[in-house]
Amino acid sequence: MLTMKGQWLAVPVAATVAFAVACSHPGAPPVGERKPGAITGASDDDQPLKIGVVTDIGRVDDRSFNQFAWEGAQQGAAAVGGEVSYLESGSRTDYEKHINAYVERDADVIVTVGFALGDATRAAAKDHPDTIFIGVDQNQTETLSNLAGLIIPADHSGFLAGALAGMITRSNTVAVVLGTDEIPPVVAFKEGWESGARYTNPQVQNLAKYHPGALNVVFNDPDWGAATAREFLDQGADVIFAAAGNTGNGALVALAEEGVYCVGVDADQWKTLPEARPCLVTSALRLIGPGVADLITAVHNGEFSGGNTIGTVGLAPFYDFDTLVTDQMRDTLDTVLTGLKDGSITTGYGS
Incomplete structure (x- = not known):
């Protein structure tokens, strides 16, 4: 399921999103090792969670990192009855611009994809403590209560x-x-x-x-x-x-x-x-998609924690x-x- 860039898409709870998560070594949980200090998202109970995805340089349907994170955001939105959209980055200068665009549109959760967005994501998380950020492939050396780094070695x-x-x-x-x-x-x-x-x-x-x-x-x-x-x-x-x-x-x-x-x-x-x-x-x-989806669900359930979350391989x-x-x-x-x-x-x- 795809949406026009930057437009909120309501994803019904019953929606299904195809995920490439089959693994020849089953049994490992998709996400673990969350740190204490859970916080909840900014949405009121009667408002759907708004989730924005900022891609790394390239297209959202790149059959790689951007796409898997986007699919994870869709799955997370489907699980909690949220709304989700994305903005594609054409160059490094788009990182901060796109993050700020979602802040201005009152996104509850902003997912940024890739190591290269780490600095811009941390800066935005410090400036906007009421917005929750998920940094895919971004190691967090400083723990912020509103920023989780999804690390899959x-x-x-x-x-x-x-x-x-x-x-x-x-x-x-x-x-x-x-x-x-x-x-x-x-x-x-x-x-x-x-x-x-x-x-x-x-x-x-x-x-x-x-x-x-x-x-x-x-x-x-x-x-x-x-x-x-x-x-x-x-x-x-x-x-x-x-x-x-x-x-x-x-x-x-x-x-x-x-x-x-x-x-x-x-x-x-x-x-x-x-x-x-x-x-x-x-x-x-x-397993990027399931990791993103789990973190979005944690936001909705009031179980989100800052710091690093370790995902799995297979x-x-x-x-x-x-x-x-x-x-x-x-x-x-x-x-x-x-x-x-x-x-x-x-x-x-x-x-």
């Missing part, structure tokens, strides 16, 4: 996918197509992926390439993604991961008919990018590649996921 997601790649590669060469190294979660994906591949295959060779362009280009350049994927093919890679928004989608589609394996990112790209199915073994999931189903992933491989992946959760396995990111 990219290095954990990358590590789990890399562990699978290390087991299914036939050439002992794997690769990753990346956005910019100016965004820490992108770096975390890379380092996690490479560490995971080495964990299950110490002989593996890791290839990686960041997009060299400006921030308004790096996640929306599918031609570059496709060209980079083909470079990796020429270097012998036979399992290729893409963590670069629409740029990464270009890589996956280019690999579809090349007889190699590919891995999607952030949600089940079997559903969001069917063109890539011929190579798509799975997707590295960061792998999407293997679909046509189900027989490729053996029971022994699945056991290893279960062990990896458990180790990432309890800290007995570390990714090396940031060390």
Whole structure:
């Protein structure tokens, strides 16, 4: 369900929103570790909760982070009988402008998507203590009662996918197509992926390439993604991961008919990018949508807390590649996921 930019959309409680949350390791809660000090939203009981979403640079239907957060906001609005709309950011200068636009329109909850919006979100939360903010992928080093950072560790997601790649590669060469190294979660994906591949295959060779362009280009350049994927093919890679928004989608589609394996990112790209199915073994999931929806529900229920909220990771189903992933491989992946959760396995990111 989509709405025109900036227009409030009432979402009935009975509405359903499609979510790519299927995971081959069920049982983990989508959101946890909220800090004490819960507060409630600004809406009166007889008024619907107004929820505004400010995207990172790119489109709301990017089949990646923006879209998953938007879908989560819709699901949250449906659960509480709220109203929801979005504003797309075309450049960094739009971040503050769009946040302020929602403040001026008396939004109760403002969801901002991506690490790059962190500074603008924190500043707005300090200036507007009666508005609740949800910062997706924004680590909070200072706790504000009206600001929650939804953190879903990219290095954990990358590590789990890399562990699978290390087991299914036939050439002992794997690769990753990346956005910019100016965004820490992108770096975390890379380092996690490479560490995971080495964990299950110490002989593996890791290839990686960041997009060299400006921030308004790096996640929306599918031609570059496709060209980079083909470079990796020429270097012998036979399992290729893409963590670069629409740029990464270009890589996956280019690999579809090349007889190699590919891995999607952030949600089940079997559903969001069917063109890539011929190579798509799975997707590295960061369950963004359910995390956003849970936080919106917490606002409505008076259970919202500031600080960081830790979401979960997993792998999407293997679909046509189900027989490729053996029971022994699945056991290893279960062990990896458990180790990432309890800290007995570390990714090396940031060390």
